[in-house]
Amino acid sequence: xxxxxxxxxxxxxxxxxxxxxxxxxxxxxxxxxxxxxxxxxxxxxxxxxxxxxxxxxxxxxxxxxxxxxxxxxxxxxxxxxxxxxxxxxxxxxxxxxxxxxxxxxxxxxxxxxxxxxxxxxxxxxxxx
Amino acid sequence: xxxxxxxxxxxxxxxxxxxxxxxxxxxxxxxxxxxxxxxxxxxxxxxxxxxxxxxxxxxxxxxxxxxxxxxxxxxxxxxxxxxxxxxxxxxxxxxxxxxxxxxxxxxxxxxxxxxxxxxxxxxxxxxxxxxxxxxxxxxxxxxxxxxxxxxxxxxxxxxxxxxxxxxxxxxxxxxxxxxxxxxxxxxxxxxxxxxxxxxxxxxxxxxxxxxxxxxxxxxxxxxxxxxxxxxxxxxxxxxx
Numbered sequence: 001x002x003x004x005x006x007x008x009x010x011x012x013x014x015x016x017x018x019x020x021x022x023x024x025x026x027x028x029x030x031x032x033x034x035x036x037x038x039x040x041x042x043x044x045x046x047x048x049x050x051x052x053x054x055x056x057x058x059x060x061x062x063x064x065x066x067x068x069x070x071x072x073x074x075x076x077x078x079x080x081x082x083x084x085x086x087x088x089x090x091x092x093x094x095x096x097x098x099x100x101x102x103x104x105x106x107x108x109x110x111x112x113x114x115x116x117x118x119x120x121x122x123x124x125x126x127x128x
Numbered sequence: 129x130x131x132x133x134x135x136x137x138x139x140x141x142x143x144x145x146x147x148x149x150x151x152x153x154x155x156x157x158x159x160x161x162x163x164x165x166x167x168x169x170x171x172x173x174x175x176x177x178x179x180x181x182x183x184x185x186x187x188x189x190x191x192x193x194x195x196x197x198x199x200x201x202x203x204x205x206x207x208x209x210x211x212x213x214x215x216x217x218x219x220x221x222x223x224x225x226x227x228x229x230x231x232x233x234x235x236x237x238x239x240x241x242x243x244x245x246x247x248x249x250x251x252x253x254x255x256x257x258x259x260x261x262x263x264x265x266x267x268x269x270x271x272x273x274x275x276x277x278x279x280x281x282x283x284x285x286x287x288x289x290x291x292x293x294x295x296x297x298x299x300x301x302x303x304x305x306x307x308x309x310x311x312x313x314x315x316x317x318x319x320x321x322x323x324x325x326x327x328x329x330x331x332x333x334x335x336x337x338x339x340x341x342x343x344x345x346x347x348x349x350x351x352x353x354x355x356x357x358x359x360x361x362x363x364x365x366x367x368x
Contacts, residue, residue: 063212076199110238
């Protein structure tokens with residue numbers, strides 16, 4: 001458990017060091033994600049790596065535990081709304097409307113693109 | 129102690145213990161209610177925790193800084209949780225590589241739509257420039273969005289609020305919307321909510337369908353990558 005959490009934190013730390021050190025525009029945790037994915041894939045290739053948190057579902061279970069409660073992690077940032085009450089009194093309705101329309105449009109465009117491309121591909125695959 | 133019960137409150141209200149407990153307890157209750165309503169989208173646990181804790185802070189005259197002293201331990205886990213997304217990605221790698229082209233196309237269209245639509249709409253609504261910039265990264269997960277906001281010299285705390293509101297709205301509308309327009313491909317449904325509504329949408333997707341959850345998680349992590357590259361570019365093109 002502790003070793004698995006350490007591995008996750010270590011990936012994030014290395015990601016953060018690389019991102020800040022090389023002035024990359026992408027965030028440290030995203031690089032950490034790629035690093036952990038790489039480790040898991042390499043473990044399947046090289047048996048030497050299958051030890052500690054990388055064996056017996058160690059890091060897998062720790063990750064599942066974190067992700068099972070993902071929405072809890074957004075609560076502290078969301079409560080930050082209490083700092084913005086004066087802004088919300090003036091622009092609140094406009095901000096909510098803008099965000100709502102943007103979410104709706106984004107959902108529709110994304111789902112549409114996904115379906116159109118996957119249908120085009122399966123049609124090409126079924127054609128000789 | 130009994131001669132001044134107020135001193136106990138003064139002590140507790142400044143300690144991280146109280147605010148961490150309030151955060152976890154409120155969420156646990158909101159989540160139990162959500163479960164009791166069979167995960168009705170309107171019973172979204174983040175939405176209800178947010179206003180209940182917010183109201184409690186206002187009623188007790190507690191500053192957000194004091195609250196965050198306790199809640200930061202929860203907030204901190206956003207980073208490790210992003211790293212943890214590697215696991216569902218790894219476990220479903222076959223399904224992911226099989227759908228790689230539709231995913232990449234939807235990723236590109238989706239993240240551009242999310243940024244461009246919010247910038248155009250916010251400017252059309254006449255919002256001040258600082259607010260417009262703070263809304264730009266609202267479709268990526270909070271930690272990443274706040275970083276982008278900082279690099280734009282916008283207001284990261286406003287960005288965090290926009291991120292959470294976006295996530296809640298996406299999580300609330302996705303299921304009725306997709307059912308209404310008759311989309312049955314749970315890969316596509318999950319991917320869309322992961323792009324539009326990051327972690328809160330992903331949490332919602334995992335409640336509805338395991339495959340949808342995995343694709344939402346992938347979409348959310350890919351979007352964090354793409355959006356951090358795209359926002360500075362789109363902002364220089366669109367914001368005067």
